[in-house]
Amino acid sequence: MTHAAATVDQMRPPYPAERGLDVYNTKLGMWVFLASEVMFFAALIGTYIILRFGAPGEWAKPGIVLNIKITAFNTFLLICSSVSMVKAYAAIQDGDPKKMRFWLLLTILGGATFVGIQVYEYIHLIEHGFVPSGVREGSELAELVAKGQLPAATMGLYGSTFFTMTGFHGFHVTCGVISMTYLYLTKALPGKYTKQSYGGIETVGLYWHFVDLVWIILFTIVYLI
Amino acid sequence: MTTVAATAHPAPAHHDDRSFIRKYVFSTDHKIIGIQFLFVSLFFLLVGGLLAMQMRWQLGFPGKPMPGGGVLPETMAPGGVILPEYYIQLVTMHGTFMVFFAIMPLLVGVYANFLIPLKIGTHDMAFPRINMWSFWSFFAAGLVMLASLFVPDGAARAGWTMYAPLSARHDLSGASFGQEMWSVSIILVGLSSILGSLNYITTIINNRAPGMTWFRLPLSVWSLFITAILGLLALPVLSGAAIMLLFDQIIGTHFFDPAAGGQALLWQHLFWFFGHPEVYILILPAMGMVSDIIANGSRKPIFGYHSMVFAIVAIAFLGWIVWGHHMFMSGMNPTLGSSFMVSTLVIAVPSAVKTFNWMGTMWRGNLRFTVPMLNAVAFVAMFVIGGLSGIFMAATPVDMFIHDTYFIVAHLHYVLFGGSLFALFAAIPYWYPKMFGRLMHEGWGKVHFWLTFIFYNLVFFPMHILGMAGHMRRIYDPTQYAFLQPYQPMNEFISISAFLLFATQIIFFVNFWWSLKRGKPSGLNPWQDNGLEWTLPSPAPHGNWERVPTVYRGPYEFSSPQVPEDYLPQTRRLPSDREPAAASAARH
Amino acid sequence: MHWWLPLKGSTFAGEVDGLFLAITIITGIAFVLVEVGLIWFVVKYRQRPGRKAFYTHGSTRAEVIWTAIPAVTMVALGLISNHYWVRIKGRNSVPPNAYPIAIHAKQFEWQVTYPGPDGKLGTSDDFTVRNQLHVPVGRPIVVRLTSEDVIHSFFVPVFRVKQDAVPGMDINAWFQATVPGTYELGCAELCGLGHYRMRAQVFVQSQEDYDAWTKQAAQEASS
Numbered sequence A: 001m002t003h004a005a006a007t008v009d010q011m012r013p014p015y016p017a018e019r020g021l022d023v024y025n026t027k028l029g030m031w032v033f034l035a036s037e038v039m040f041f042a043a044l045i046g047t048y049i050i051l052r053f054g055a056p057g058e059w060a061k062p063g064i065v066l067n068i069k070i071t072a073f074n075t076f077l078l079i080c081s082s083v084s085m086v087k088a089y090a091a092i093q094d095g096d097p098k099k100m101r102f103w104l105l106l107t108i109l110g111g112a113t114f115v116g117i118q119v120y121e122y123i124h125l126i127e128h129g130f131v132p133s134g135v136r137e138g139s140e141l142a143e144l145v146a147k148g149q150l151p152a153a154t155m156g157l158y159g160s161t162f163f164t165m166t167g168f169h170g171f172h173v174t175c176g177v178i179s180m181t182y183l184y185l186t187k188a189l190p191g192k193y194t195k196q197s198y199g200g201i202e203t204v205g206l207y208w209h210f211v212d213l214v215w216i217i218l219f220t221i222v223y224l225i
Numbered sequence B: 001m002t003t004v005a006a007t008a009h010p011a012p013a014h015h016d017d018r019s020f021i022r023k024y025v026f027s028t029d030h031k032i033i034g035i036q037f038l039f040v041s042l043f044f045l046l047v048g049g050l051l052a053m054q055m056r057w058q059l060g061f062p063g064k065p066m067p068g069g070g071v072l073p074e075t076m077a078p079g080g081v082i083l084p085e086y087y088i089q090l091v092t093m094h095g096t097f098m099v100f101f102a103i104m105p106l107l108v109g110v111y112a113n114f115l116i117p118l119k120i121g122t123h124d125m126a127f128p129r130i131n132m133w134s135f136w137s138f139f140a141a142g143l144v145m146l147a148s149l150f151v152p153d154g155a156a157r158a159g160w161t162m163y164a165p166l167s168a169r170h171d172l173s174g175a176s177f178g179q180e181m182w183s184v185s186i187i188l189v190g191l192s193s194i195l196g197s198l199n200y201i202t203t204i205i206n207n208r209a210p211g212m213t214w215f216r217l218p219l220s221v222w223s224l225f226i227t228a229i230l231g232l233l234a235l236p237v238l239s240g241a242a243i244m245l246l247f248d249q250i251i252g253t254h255f256f257d258p259a260a261g262g263q264a265l266l267w268q269h270l271f272w273f274f275g276h277p278e279v280y281i282l283i284l285p286a287m288g289m290v291s292d293i294i295a296n297g298s299r300k301p302i303f304g305y306h307s308m309v310f311a312i313v314a315i316a317f318l319g320w321i322v323w324g325h326h327m328f329m330s331g332m333n334p335t336l337g338s339s340f341m342v343s344t345l346v347i348a349v350p351s352a353v354k355t356f357n358w359m360g361t362m363w364r365g366n367l368r369f370t371v372p373m374l375n376a377v378a379f380v381a382m383f384v385i386g387g388l389s390g391i392f393m394a395a396t397p398v399d400m401f402i403h404d405t406y407f408i409v410a411h412l413h414y415v416l417f418g419g420s421l422f423a424l425f426a427a428i429p430y431w432y433p434k435m436f437g438r439l440m441h442e443g444w445g446k447v448h449f450w451l452t453f454i455f456y457n458l459v460f461f462p463m464h465i466l467g468m469a470g471h472m473r474r475i476y477d478p479t480q481y482a483f484l485q486p487y488q489p490m491n492e493f494i495s496i497s498a499f500l501l502f503a504t505q506i507i508f509f510v511n512f513w514w515s516l517k518r519g520k521p522s523g524l525n526p527w528q529d530n531g532l533e534w535t536l537p538s539p540a541p542h543g544n545w546e547r548v549p550t551v552y553r554g555p556y557e558f559s560s561p562q563v564p565e566d567y568l569p570q571t572r573r574l575p576s577d578r579e580p581a582a583a584s585a586a587r588h
Numbered sequence C: 001m002h003w004w005l006p007l008k009g010s011t012f013a014g015e016v017d018g019l020f021l022a023i024t025i026i027t028g029i030a031f032v033l034v035e036v037g038l039i040w041f042v043v044k045y046r047q048r049p050g051r052k053a054f055y056t057h058g059s060t061r062a063e064v065i066w067t068a069i070p071a072v073t074m075v076a077l078g079l080i081s082n083h084y085w086v087r088i089k090g091r092n093s094v095p096p097n098a099y100p101i102a103i104h105a106k107q108f109e110w111q112v113t114y115p116g117p118d119g120k121l122g123t124s125d126d127f128t129v130r131n132q133l134h135v136p137v138g139r140p141i142v143v144r145l146t147s148e149d150v151i152h153s154f155f156v157p158v159f160r161v162k163q164d165a166v167p168g169m170d171i172n173a174w175f176q177a178t179v180p181g182t183y184e185l186g187c188a189e190l191c192g193l194g195h196y197r198m199r200a201q202v203f204v205q206s207q208e209d210y211d212a213w214t215k216q217a218a219q220e221a222s223s
């Protein structure tokens, strides 16, 4: 074995290795990372469930506090961006970098718009008096609470969980948009992705679908029920 | 004897022309990162120890001015007399530093980084840059935690377990900024651990050398692998909880504030859901490394390799369903308590299996009492005590009495000091040669071992008795209680032993520093071990192997009848060995 | 100073101490087995020149044995412990005739509310005393624990009773004192800088003494 293998192993993969999962490192790394993300969101969502079921009295009414229509549109947008991500991936698998760039750009735009709308939503909510600690005194919502249309006892919990969960989701979307933009500028534009090599697209795609999935869960439990 | 061989070994072919900063500061080399973790966390170990000494002074000699305490500001110890508000900061910071900044990084940060690529035969981690970030976020976390001791109102004050609402509301704890810094620091620790774990897991799955099949991995690598999985899944829960705690502290959310509908027990569930896997993060790597060292020191294959692996896996699975044993008295549903009791008792079984297998390994061996071996055997002897005292606490009716007493303190120190730290006192001198090319001084190592072993037991064994008397933990002045006054001589005895124990550690630190420059050059394989790392020069070069080695057997082939020597390296090819598929595939 | 457990002051104490002793015996056997074994191996198999260790990878039979024995012991221990646990802390364990006392924990004191002559809490003859717990001997007592601010823990070592008092929760703990005398109640959960001095006296009295004290204390409280 002294000289035969010398050309194969150059301190850089692929060098001969025992068979692992037959998944390249970055992709495997992303799967592993997403496992930890699952636990992170499980902690936040679990907290929400526990607080909601143990709440002193009736839970806040999302329909009154939030603007569900605009967020429903936002959800649709995020789902679309997942679809365009799949398209980008399919395009590069077919060896069509131009089409891939188009779909990737569309995904980035979708993600960025989502974040933009979320920021708008936050500003709007805070103006109306919905804040992480509950309801701001002297605001529009405070009046509704005073009239008994919203439960005073649980608004604080709703604010805490709503802003924490959606905020951290928004942070994840932002990270996704930044990474995709980075890959777009440094890899996709210079034409480094080819039919043979598209690991970055696949890996960031995994992340993107995960973020999308988390949003669908959050939208359902925070906005709808 | 092997020094000559070291020079005869071919130098790494590629030229290492990285700048000093890239080489030693923002290094992506797994070995340098491991060594960075080693220096920083040894420093934090010292900090944690100093905090403990102050606590022991107060407990042994309540209300008396502490020698040297005059340097502390009025807000901590006016005239050298420790204040209650400073005492609870000491309690909190001692636990926090020891768990998050000493034992955990010493075991995982140092040895997962240093050992995994060397032992599985690869050039570096799968993601070296992420690995570097893992170190730097740990470093930042440590700085924040350290700085919190010096801010106005002092450090966090709610114990390392940070029970809410005491931790969540400044008006209840009296701390302010320090409490928030604790949360920030813990979030960073979580990030560091997640980045590290994701690296270890990917590397072990994908980058093993040809022939290094799963069941040829050393137990140290197995346990680090399982530890990484625990860290990957447990730390995000802690980070999530710490984020919510931080929000309660600074932006007025109400997660843990019952006054506004939040739930106090929610924190405990989140914390211990992380916390119990965490205690296994703090012991599994120790068990793994001790297994390697005991097999080497006994010159015998590990007894029951497969059941050792299954025991690790079993502990990791069961570790997720026992967290409630920290909450038996919390007002949690007692029926839940019953199921947590049973799962906790069951988790003692794999620990027992491991203990018996270590004994089986020593049985009919040819035991060499090097410093690593002495400490490894002491690990077994001490871990047993901690494991057995765990059974008392797992039995809920007994826990009703001993929960939150010194019995718990005794238990956790038998597993963490007697267990994890003794394992580190074995591992540090054992792999020191591969890090620095020299051996630590053997004679002083033995002096340190014996004194530590004696004083350690004098400090912590009597704590069982205190616990059985009902001595509560985390109390500033036990003499407040009439029923504890008769135990004051014992507290005094423990304190004096603790000072001696601390003084003994100076020997270790001096030996460590002295040997860096003056230690005996070690050569390639000073312990005559079979692992891949011992085929490399000491210290191991950047990139480790020019060409990854090929593995022909498991790591514990000591005293094999196939060869005249009493060890048989994993890379040595005997005429009867076949080439592994991966190696031959690469050649064609 | 005792080297073993303190005075048995309640009906639980015998059960808890008995279980403690049983576990001490079981773990003691394991402890001696392991430590003596280790010392024996260390002496007997220490390195001698020219000797080679016995080459073996294990023995399935031995491993099955030393897995099965601890497993069976642990499950048995769990079942026995659970029997006592259900009687002490189970949801329905509080005896129906238990005498109620409310304890409100607060940084850093115990506010003990007694039911007064009518034996019922929540009536106008209730009265509250700080840091003094008086209980009649030989009668089941149910303590209704609440907390004002942070988590505290109600702990009377001689009764072997411990129960956290959690803000936002209402927790019942019961016990029955068996030996008249004066004891101490401590806080077992870190609750702030005054945790160490969050202490109360416990007076276990005969029913007559207790009634007499109640009458007097109720008067003092109302005046």
Ligand code: HEM
Binding pocket: B161, B279, B280, B282, B283, B325, B326, B344, B345, B347, B348, B351, B386, B387, B388, B390, B391, B393, B394, B399, B402, B403, B404, B408, B411, B412, B415, B416, B419, B420
């Ligand atoms: C043999 C298996 C073990 C059993 C049955 C066991 C059982 C327990 C139980 C029931 C408690 C809670 C006691 C109470 O607060 O009332 C506890 C506490 C603790 N255990 Fe273990 N344990 C075991 C092994 C370990 C190991 C291996 C470690 C760490 C390396 C460990 C570290 C701790 C720590 C740090 C605490 C105290 C946490 C705190 O409240 O600050 N234990 N153990």
Ligand SMILES: [Cu+2]
Binding pocket: B275, B276, B279, B322, B323, B325, B326
């Ligand atoms: Cu635990």
Ligand SMILES: [Cu+2]
Binding pocket: C151, C152, C153, C187, C188, C189, C190, C191, C192, C194, C195, C196, C198
């Ligand atoms: Cu307290």
